Amino acid sequence: MDEMDRVTVIAPVNIAVIKYWGKRDEKLILPINDSVSVTLDTSIMCAKTSVCFGPEFTENEIWLNGVKTSFSNPRLVNVLDKIKNIAATQRSVDNAVLSWKVRVCSENNFPTAAGLASSAAGYACLVTALAKLYKIKTDVSVLARIGSGSACRSVFGGFVRWHAGVNADGSDSIATQIADSTHWPEMKALILVVSDIKKHTSSTVGMMNSVNTSDLLKYRAKYTVPRRTEEISEAILKKDFAKFAELTMKDSNQFHAVCLDTYPPCVYMTDVSHKIVEIIHAYNDMCGELKVAYTFDAGPNACLYLLDKEVPTLLKLIKYLFPTSNLDFVIGLGDVDGGDCKFLNSFPIQPQAKDIIKYVIHTKVGKGPEFVTSHLLDKKGNPLNVK
Numbered sequence: 001m002d003e004m005d006r007v008t009v010i011a012p013v014n015i016a017v018i019k020y021w022g023k024r025d026e027k028l029i030l031p032i033n034d035s036v037s038v039t040l041d042t043s044i045m046c047a048k049t050s051v052c053f054g055p056e057f058t059e060n061e062i063w064l065n066g067v068k069t070s071f072s073n074p075r076l077v078n079v080l081d082k083i084k085n086i087a088a089t090q091r092s093v094d095n096a097v098l099s100w101k102v103r104v105c106s107e108n109n110f111p112t113a114a115g116l117a118s119s120a121a122g123y124a125c126l127v128t129a130l131a132k133l134y135k136i137k138t139d140v141s142v143l144a145r146i147g148s149g150s151a152c153r154s155v156f157g158g159f160v161r162w163h164a165g166v167n168a169d170g171s172d173s174i175a176t177q178i179a180d181s182t183h184w185p186e187m188k189a190l191i192l193v194v195s196d197i198k199k200h201t202s203s204t205v206g207m208m209n210s211v212n213t214s215d216l217l218k219y220r221a222k223y224t225v226p227r228r229t230e231e232i233s234e235a236i237l238k239k240d241f242a243k244f245a246e247l248t249m250k251d252s253n254q255f256h257a258v259c260l261d262t263y264p265p266c267v268y269m270t271d272v273s274h275k276i277v278e279i280i281h282a283y284n285d286m287c288g289e290l291k292v293a294y295t296f297d298a299g300p301n302a303c304l305y306l307l308d309k310e311v312p313t314l315l316k317l318i319k320y321l322f323p324t325s326n327l328d329f330v331i332g333l334g335d336v337d338g339g340d341c342k343f344l345n346s347f348p349i350q351p352q353a354k355d356i357i358k359y360v361i362h363t364k365v366g367k368g369p370e371f372v373t374s375h376l377l378d379k380k381g382n383p384l385n386v387k
């Protein structure tokens, strides 16, 4: 087997600022509203996936984080089937190749299934690699969407919009780039990891329950999101941070209000999450303008968006309010000294108990998927790093 038969890709996570929540088609993964996200740098958080195929393999196999897992997951099967169908239509590989089995080996360098968008990075990675392996030419965001809705936004860097589309076959439900990763280099993200254990209600199940029971979700999809997607796209293009922050926080709040309006309710934010919300509002009030935005996905962890000049002070504040015994508390781009201390003495919220926040991932806006040559499968297609 030569190098051409192994393809390896790294792909980013993305954290939405206008949330996707609710499908109009469960099988094709078509959303009820547009969404907007920021792609985060792969040098800090990424999925890495190697794929290969061969006549000697007797079954499709996948290893995730060093552990062999079942390939029977319907989403995985759908993704592979769709790619093979396109390959057959485009005659991009020999017919014999279409009968070969595949091997997939993937690793995330951050916690999987903990509300940190591993499925988005994972499926963006997988489809980019498989599309190259099968030599097909197609919109990769459509393929990623079949794996996990939010994954379609991870096929681009920078600021990305997923258009819900109206076609029944999903052909217009694609992601496009609002601005690339160099557009707003001052934009940074701090992910406050409150918990990195698996969430109890998956996004897939939670949003299905919301579609079936929440009246607020109908209002949100019809009236709120169409306006917000336009406004936030404009704020991004103009680099209007205050507007970006206001829309981001309001949308996170409305998304979690929808979760509570769901019957039975899905509760993703915890007391710590709510404390973080209170802290960010108090900070912005003290500054007299919106300097930091919070957003929460289907889990308790906060993603804070802020400009780099704000990072030192905010990190100082977080360390003061959330004392830690973790020597590596701020990872990724790391800690930054020099924050303004005057806030600490007069801050209206008292320090919390120790070790409530496990660690902070300091990161920035980044590029989309990239091909790399350090494979996770050896030349015979056997996985490296198996546990």
Ligand code: ADP
Residues within 6 Å of the ligand: 047, 048, 049, 064, 106, 107, 108, 111, 112, 113, 114, 115, 116, 117, 118, 119, 120, 121, 122, 123, 125, 126, 202, 203
């Ligand atoms: P998260 O909040 O991390 O996206 P989800 O529960 O939505 O969590 O999705 C986790 C699922 O996504 C995993 O159980 C697995 O099926 C899939 N997944 C995660 N990472 C990868 C990866 N690198 N390659 C393929 N699939 C992945």
Ligand code: DP6
Residues within 6 Å of the ligand: 015, 016, 018, 019, 020, 021, 029, 035, 119, 147, 148, 149, 150, 151, 203, 204, 205, 296, 297, 298
């Ligand atoms: C709260 O993309 O994980 O993160 O399409 O069922 O795989 P499926 O759901 P998923 O949902 C993401 C929900 C969210 C908001 C967002 O990323 O827009």
